[in-house]
Amino acid sequence: MPSLELSLNDLNAPQREAVTHSGSPLLIIAGAGSGKTRVLTYRIAHLLEQRGVRPGEILAITFTNKAAAEMKQRVEGLISSRAANAMWVLTFHSACVRILRREGGRLGYPSSFTIYDAADSKRLMQLVCKEMDLDPKRFPPKSFSAQVSNLKNELIDYDTFGESAQTEQEKKLAEAYTLYQRRLHEAGAMDFDDLIMLTVNLLEMFPDVAEYYRRRFRHVLVDEYQDTNHAQYRLVRQLVGIGGDTDPAAFPPPELCVVGDADQSIYAFRGATIRNILEFERDYPEARTILLEQNYRSTQNILNAANAVIQRNPDRREKKLWSDQGIGPKITGYVADNEHDEAAFVVGEIDKLHDEGEFTPSQVAVFYRTNAQSRVFEDVFIRTGLPYKIVGGVRFYERKEIRDILAYLRVLANPEDTVSLRRILNVPKRGIGDRAEESIELFAARERISFAQALRRAQDAPGIATRSLKAIREFTALLEELEELAPSSSPSEIIEAVLHRTGYLSELANSKDIQDESRVENLEEFVDVAREFENTFSGPLYGGEEEEEPGAAAGEETGPEGAAAATGEGAGEEAEGEGETTPEPTLVDFLEQISLVADTDQIPDADESGGVVTLMTLHSAKGLEFPVVFLTGMEDGVFPHMRTLGEKEELEEERRLAYVGITRAQQRLYISRSAVRSAWGTPSYNPASRFLDEVPKDLVEWRRSESAIAPSRPKFATQSRKPSARPSREVPTLEVGDKVTHDSFGMGTVQLVDGVGDRTKARIDFGADIGEKDFLVKFAPIEKL
């Protein structure tokens, strides 16, 4: 066993304290670059080696698979890998899936339930809204879907929401939520938010299950705690047995350790609440808080800039990062005339850094606020031949052809999965059109049977065309054929069978659309992904390796299954995950991997010779670090984003995003903006980002501080040369309370003005009949009265 005593010396005092603290809940506030992952992994090693904790008693939760993998790998570097295998180091979602696969039966779900991603759940909501005959203009399915997601994040079920529904909108939403949830249940499916919510429900409703996990996991560690939403917060509370429904007196609660940094919370728009970290000491009165402020990543100049920016946010716990890495060079600033010019500057600098032998391209990252901004960089990078890699954007598993085949696989794994079934019904084209689909749906509703069952009884469906019926027969026969071979085939074999027997591949092969060529390639890659999965498979994500030495458990493990557990939980079937029996990967395992584990092609390896420049959004950059960072598009309206300018909280989140961006840089930081930027075809003139003003002047050396085309802060567009659709017209300067007339809505009152320059928006109230509407002032046919 490696001596941990020695390695504790690599830690600073607060880090060491965080590693060794015991006996009460622990909050570690870890500033950017303060060695958070190191502390977490050392803490785990310390638990195992010094405190006699068994690996099976540790549950470490992260948000991303990448973080989980990294933590696991780094723990393995400290202790034996066999021990590391018995720990649960998982994302919130995969941990919940493990629990739900075992216990979901109590909630009426099959253990092979399907996981719907955001696209699937939107599709289902669309079907639900159509079924309810809702006007998509007044009740947009997309918005309903988002709202249901928010409700689930708040653990508000449809009944509770329905009771308090007042307006028509809310009532319809409650109805849609109810129906949506019923459809999910019928399809044996859960959406992402269900994974968390239903696990909380399960633990709250079945105290024996909750107790089982509390007895089992004596240590619960949570990473990125500032990103937890309410449901995840409640889940953690359930796991440690505080605030739960069961009697906590029976045995001591598990020890909780959370790590986070409120200043790096950038996912509030997804329901994350900063509250969870700010109020940790109130939630857990015994808690100890440790602050990590020494940064091991960046130069002091970079940290000073970051500190200055984040300080503008009110109501935060004061925290000042410092570094002993030296002052470092100043930040380089650049004002470009347009976005191409900006990209050219970035490329030029990267070339220069490379030529001077200071940095290789792989040490450089370019950040931007929105994915759309990547295009220009891509253009310029290609033109100059500088190798690059864009992280994010259209993801592999979101491509149409992959989703089509996935839908087949899901139907094979779970025939009741209606969303997937309806997706492939007429893919490839086989003559089952909207008409036929509708009559099957109607028939299913009337007979109170599932869509899948209705399909198999299609001959009884009223008003179905003979031609359609024949096509449906062929389709169900095809499915049966595939279902037959599925149980004895590996995932990759199943995929190949689907590709060939459905005619999907030949349809693409016969197409003359060039896009379809790359589709075929993607599908080939998909088969490879499946093969790779089979080769590296080490046991299912769920179930699998439980206790490694069941007998040694402190106190008898009372399994949640009552009688079954009495025969010795852990010693039985569950234990075979490791060792002797190499488990065969099932289709369900494969599908789960795909839904829960995002992209294979992510951040390029830094140490590859020369390597490539990494381009990504600021959000994707969280958790990463690069020797050289370019923060681009520093313009009000771009970053901070136009849509955040009105809301105080959202602007604060943008500022945190800026903080995250700045603190990614280790040695060199560049900040740039462009005077003109084309958005959706039309150029717009943006003023400098307010975040630029928040960086102390003496930290920045401006390579170019003014644009040639817009010497001072331009007010409005010098309307482009070519006549736009709208004849040139006075753009009114509006203020709240102004009366205006609109060409089609008539007279109204300005309620809200928001945004900058060309992108100024106004909310105008046209009275009871029409209500409030938002306009882009530049384009709206409004006149000030």
Place this chain on the structure above:
DNA sequence: CAGTCTACTATTTTT
């Protein structure tokens, strides 16, 4: 039923 056309909309997104 299937291909084509038009109208619409447009952050960030760990799972």
Place this chain on the structure above:
DNA sequence: TAGTAGACTG
């Protein structure tokens, strides 16, 4: 500008 979703027509 560009991608998509629904309507329209052959």
